[in-house]
Amino acid sequence: xxxxxxxxxxxxxxxxxxxxxxxxxxxxxxxxxxxxxxxxxxxxxxxxxxxxxxxxxxxxxxxxxxxxxxxxxxxxxxxxxxxxxxxxxxxxxxxxxxxxxxxxxxxxxxxxxxxxxxxxxxxxxxxxxxxxxxxxxxxxxxxxxxxxxxxxxxxxxxxxxxxxxxxxxxxxxxxxxxxxxxxxxxxxxxxxxxxxxxxxxxxxxxxxxxxxxxxxxxxxxxxxxxxxxxxxxxxxxxxxxxxxxxxxxxxxxxxxxxxxxxxxxxxxxxxxxxxxxxxxxxxxxxxxxxxxxxxxxxxxxxxxxxxxxxxxxxxxxxxxxxxxxxxxxxxxxxxxxxxxxxxxxxxxxxxxxxxxxxxxxxxxx
Ligand code: 13P
Ligand code: SF4
Numbered sequence: 504x505x506x507x508x509x510x511x512x513x514x515x516x517x518x519x520x521x522x523x524x525x526x527x528x529x530x531x532x533x534x535x536x537x538x539x540x541x542x543x544x545x546x547x548x549x550x551x552x553x554x555x556x557x558x559x560x561x562x563x564x565x566x567x568x569x570x571x572x573x574x575x576x577x578x579x580x581x582x583x584x585x586x587x588x589x590x591x592x593x594x595x596x597x598x599x600x601x602x603x604x605x606x607x608x609x610x611x612x613x614x615x616x617x618x619x620x621x622x623x624x625x626x627x628x629x630x631x632x633x634x635x636x637x638x639x640x641x642x643x644x645x646x647x648x649x650x651x652x653x654x655x656x657x658x659x660x661x662x663x664x665x666x667x668x669x670x671x672x673x674x675x676x677x678x679x680x681x682x683x684x685x686x687x688x689x690x691x692x693x694x695x696x697x698x699x700x701x702x703x704x705x706x707x708x709x710x711x712x713x714x715x716x717x718x719x720x721x722x723x724x725x726x727x728x729x730x731x732x733x734x735x736x737x738x739x740x741x742x743x744x745x746x747x748x749x750x751x752x753x754x755x756x757x758x759x760x761x762x763x764x765x766x767x768x769x770x771x772x773x774x775x776x777x778x779x780x781x782x783x784x785x786x787x788x789x790x791x792x793x794x795x796x797x798x799x800x801x802x803x804x805x806x807x808x809x810x811x812x813x814x815x816x817x818x819x820x821x822x823x824x825x826x827x828x829x830x831x832x833x834x835x836x837x838x839x840x841x842x843x844x845x846x847x848x849x850x851x852x853x854x855x856x857x858x859x860x861x862x863x864x865x866x867x868x
Contacts, residue, residue: 506841508837514832519828523552525836526828529835536572537838540553540562540577540578542558542559542771542823543794544819544820546827549827549831550577550798558770558772559582559658560868562576562586563582563589563639563861567865571594572593572594578603579598579820581640581641581642583596583598585639588861597838597843597844599834600830607728608640611642611704612645616677619677619702619704622709623722627716629652632673632674632675633673634670634675635648636649636654636655636666636679636685637679639658643857647854649857649860651856653672653673655864656861656863658868659684659754659756659770660773661864661868662685662755663691663692664868665864667692670692677721678722681756682701682725683728686759687762689720700715700721700722730792730820731791733814735758735761736758738814739751742813751765751790752765752769752788752789753765753767753789754790771791775799778810779802784808786808787810788813794819
């Protein structure tokens, strides 16, 4: 008998508290059949229900190891795609709100990357000279492109290692979509800034000359995170003038100037760990998304640590915010009723190639 899915609309009217109670009740019924993976940028009332929290690398690894029938991903679209690709075929990856995308991931498309590859081929043989490296914040078809062309995936916590892997194979890297992570990781490897050029996808030849392409070590896609671009060196300067003993930690999606002026750089998981492991009384300025920073500030307050947000304005990842208790309650109650809603399923041929690039990353890091 076909079961009619429960519609979302009535859930919209639920208060956050009522939705929380229904999430808890549904989880009790589902038990180990469902695992809730939650990225650190999720809002507190969703994060509270997580079985596992983490950065993209940790969540990818744990999605691959999970035994649950349903992997409910409280994060953004590319993360649920990775969970689908790395999990077993019978497991089901679910994104509670399909509108939870990543604006940076949308800055590179397969059509544009393929065009870039063709244009590079007018200067050199890219399959001989260029390793394509995609940040995990990208669509599955771009990961598949990397799998097919001897390339690899990276995350914010392993990008330098992945560049080393790439340069051991070919003499150049095409890095997409985040120019900042690529530039910072290249800089950490000792690559001069002049040898990292920007590929502007809407311009012919990315706006580069053949000579610039021949001289480049890393070709950086002109992509960025709209949340992390709000952080500015002036905010760090102001903090340091006021608190000379204070420490600054930033995510590598911040601009080069912000990274260069920070005391530490790391993925979301690393930021949390470094702040938690710092001595009592330390004051931190943190350059990453506000939900994470607020949560961290509360968690370390009792140790006398002060955690401040870097920007003067609110910088939340609006798409991560799409996952709210109402959507989570709706998703889980549908599972209880025998319906799968919002399944993320990467087409098989694409998943196979994307998995190659992801597995290269997991082996290299
Ligand atoms: P992390 O892998 O560091 O959690 O970063 C993911 C992300 O999207 C940051 O904007
Ligand atoms: Fe994408 Fe930026 Fe949101 Fe991270 S914070 S998911 S990079 S839009």
